Amino acid sequence: MLNQYYGDYITVAVFVAIGAILVGGAVAANRAIAPRAPGGFKDVAYESGIEPIGGGWNQSHIRYYIFALLFLIFDVEAVFIFPWALQLEFFSSIGSGLTVLVEMFVFVGILLLGLVYAIRKGVLTWE
């Protein structure tokens, strides 16, 4: 009998591998059946049927960068909340539930202030 701990890892790994094998198999079958005739206009990047102007990689607006920053802050927050969420039952059973609750509210409150600041600064309004 395999150890449960390794069994879980192996299960996940096998499922991930099956995803890859599924795509790989389909692509191989496609290779075998489909015609291959590269070249010509079908290899040109699609731009509504006219010849593309300039390259495919353009500079994009910086606002996506700000979303990434906001996301990072709140995602880290979520990582901190998960262990707290799991232990809340334990802490309220030993009588310090309220303290733990208030502590998390202070933490979330500070981060929420950051979000309010970002919104007031106009990060989300597009001109």
Added chain:
Amino acid sequence: MEFVDNFWFQLVLKLAGILGVVLTGALVVIYAELKIGSHMQTRIGPYYAGGRWGWAQPLADGLKFLQKEDLSPTGSDRTVYGFAPYVVMMATIAVFVVVPFGPDMVGANLDLGAFYLLAISSLSVLGVLMAGWSSANKYSLIGGLRAAAQLIAYELPLVLAVVAVVIQAGTMSLNGIVDAQQQTWFTIGSFNISAPFIIQGQILGFAIFMIAAVAELSRIPFDMPIAESELTMGYLTEYSGIRFTMFFLGEYASMISLSAIAATLYLGGYAVPGVHGNIVNLLGPGVLLTKVAILVFVIIWIRWTWPRLREDQLQTLAWTWLIPLALLNIAIVSIFKVVF
């Protein structure tokens, strides 16, 4: 019965089961989408392939895609371009590991189940971004960036809604969450009343989760990344043939997985009220898949009846409404947990 308990034997069974559910499920959902969409919008829809009701339409589509040439545009980053559908499919299949179809009918009952599925399901963003970037196409690039911005914006309400469930259940294992919904909620006389979390005050959390899930799927009304009228097909513009099919299948498979997760977290999962023991292993898959079918129908219904949100509107919705509401939901649930 020695070999039934064998780890590898069980693993093969699980693989076959999940692959069957995912692939046939995806085909059924594609067909349902075509049929329901055509009925809702008074279109004709599939009626020819396979004879009656055009039931073989998704199969015919799949066969057609299989025979198409696998194109990649000049100047594209071929390695990344070819690998993107693998990333999406691997992430999609891996989510199903923790979805419980019954007390023992689960790929692996991970202690970190809820955390694992959030982590894995956000990996498909990577595939979408790879597809958008490597295509060397302006539509693809804009679509990929929009998808990334949208998926990270709606990842947060999704995660925070799940946190509230974790607080209420006191565990991150999905089997544990289903069990928690069968525990006694309160008693009337000698009757023990138990209820799924959606009735136990998680209605706000369920609404947030479903909105965020539809956005994670990039479906209407949140389909800015592939807005056909302005970006052709977004990050999928350059994909053709089998690689396009893989993205397409992955999208419908993750529709099933997100619905299954929503059903597990909020609607009681595989549990049958009043039934315990081994029989649940037999009934469970049917119960869960019925709930999944209802949720999938709602998602399809939304797609064919609602207009599309503008890019800044959908960002505003996530950041100024859903995230504060999700935090409020956590606050309410945790106060109830501590006080009562």
